[in-house]
Amino acid sequence: MFPIEHRLEYGKLATFSPNRKYPIYRWFHYKEAFARDLVVELLENWKPKRVLDPFCGVGTTCLAAKELGIDSVGIDVLPLALFVSKVKTRDYDVDEVKKWADFLLKQRPGVYSTERIRDPLVKKAFLPKTLGMILWYKDFIQEKIEPTEVRDLFTLALITASQKCSFAFKDGAVIKIIKRPVPPIRNVLKREIKKFILDIEAFPKTGAQARIIEGDARAIPLADEYVDAVITSPPYLNKIEYTQVYRIEHAIFFPKRPLPPLKSYVGMDLDNIPEGWEQYPLPARAYFADMKKVLEEIFRVLKPGGNAAIVVGNAYFPDHDLIIDVDIELAKIARDVGFKVRKIVVLNERWATKKRTIKRGKVRESLILLRKL
Numbered sequence: 001m002f003p004i005e006h007r008l009e010y011g012k013l014a015t016f017s018p019n020r021k022y023p024i025y026r027w028f029h030y031k032e033a034f035a036r037d038l039v040v041e042l043l044e045n046w047k048p049k050r051v052l053d054p055f056c057g058v059g060t061t062c063l064a065a066k067e068l069g070i071d072s073v074g075i076d077v078l079p080l081a082l083f084v085s086k087v088k089t090r091d092y093d094v095d096e097v098k099k100w101a102d103f104l105l106k107q108r109p110g111v112y113s114t115e116r117i118r119d120p121l122v123k124k125a126f127l128p129k130t131l132g133m134i135l136w137y138k139d140f141i142q143e144k145i146e147p148t149e150v151r152d153l154f155t156l157a158l159i160t161a162s163q164k165c166s167f168a169f170k171d172g173a174v175i176k177i178i179k180r181p182v183p184p185i186r187n188v189l190k191r192e193i194k195k196f197i198l199d200i201e202a203f204p205k206t207g208a209q210a211r212i213i214e215g216d217a218r219a220i221p222l223a224d225e226y227v228d229a230v231i232t233s234p235p236y237l238n239k240i241e242y243t244q245v246y247r248i249e250h251a252i253f254f255p256k257r258p259l260p261p262l263k264s265y266v267g268m269d270l271d272n273i274p275e276g277w278e279q280y281p282l283p284a285r286a287y288f289a290d291m292k293k294v295l296e297e298i299f300r301v302l303k304p305g306g307n308a309a310i311v312v313g314n315a316y317f318p319d320h321d322l323i324i325d326v327d328i329e330l331a332k333i334a335r336d337v338g339f340k341v342r343k344i345v346v347l348n349e350r351w352a353t354k355k356r357t358i359k360r361g362k363v364r365e366s367l368i369l370l371r372k373l
Contacts, residue, residue, distance in 0.1 A: 048228030059085030
């Protein structure tokens with residue numbers, strides 16, 4: 001029905017891993033993100049003037065656009081993702097950052113109470129002294145670092161440093177606590193801030209602007225035909241861990257910004273499902289109904305002749321022993337919305353297993369390439 005091209009050698013481009021070698025991209029490890037190199041290749045081929053990522057995560061699309069001198073807009077709903085995206089895509093006065101870094105790193109954190117932390121998982125994730133010092137640094141940065149952009153930059157450095165001084169490990173939908181020797185938070189924070197400064201100095205100064213917006217991809221807050229290209233990766237069907245796997249970071253650094261209720265996420269409202277896709281379980285029907293709204297919105301804000309690239313993963317429902325080809329279903333929806341489906345590029349394949357050992361078939365991770373005629 002649609003051209004399908006297997007490019008498994010590009011598999012890593014659907015992961016965050018390659019970003020670890022690039023300045024600024026590596027500031028926060030976000031396992032749901034795709035690679036900078038994928039975005040750069042698409043943008044260099046398309047040469048748009050403005051690009052959109054309606055599920056921007058930690059801003060890989062917008063940062064790559066900025067690197068190439070292209071204006072961009074990123075949209076997300078998670079407080080942590082929005083914060084990281086904004087910090088990574090800002091311009092900085094390096095001399096001012098260095099001045100405030102010297103001020104911060106001369107401080108000696110004192111003993112600090114952890115009583116305000118109510119989440120038991122957070123307390124299990126750190127030594128009491130480490131958690132107390134993290135809270136001390138957090139408050140000191142918020143109260144004493146005057147420029148907003150520098151304050152946010154150091155807060156992100158502290159978030160990253162905290163992860164490296166934690167017993168918590170993200171394993172799929174589960175946060176595991178594994179006791180291990182951890183370095184002093186003061187030393188790790190110092191290294192992170194120095195790395196951030198070096199990365200800012202190394203990143204190209206193109207003058208391109210990235211606008212990061214809190215919003216819903218099903219109702220994109222942009223005018224019709226506003227962008228020339230869209231590069232994004234929506235939540236994968238039957239995968240909701242991204243809403244909880246950053247629970248520790250949200251509890252410490254965004255306590256007044258709780259995670260939105262699950263029903264505000266794509267595919268999570270099982271109470272109001274329109275007709276269609278009756279052959280699938282309810283979560284899949286809800287997902288495709290929401291993704292139809294997303295694709296309609298992408299079509300609306302994309303200029304004629306514009307391109308869209310969507311990284312998606314197929315799904316296996318063990319209770320129904322059913323593999324769903326999400327890439328093909330979304331391509332069908334995109335075609336019905338009005339897109340020309342150029343092709344589906346298969347980036348990864350893995351075995352779906354039942355009861356962990358029984359192989360039931362392969363599921364793909366794919367790149368859907370679309371064009372608005």
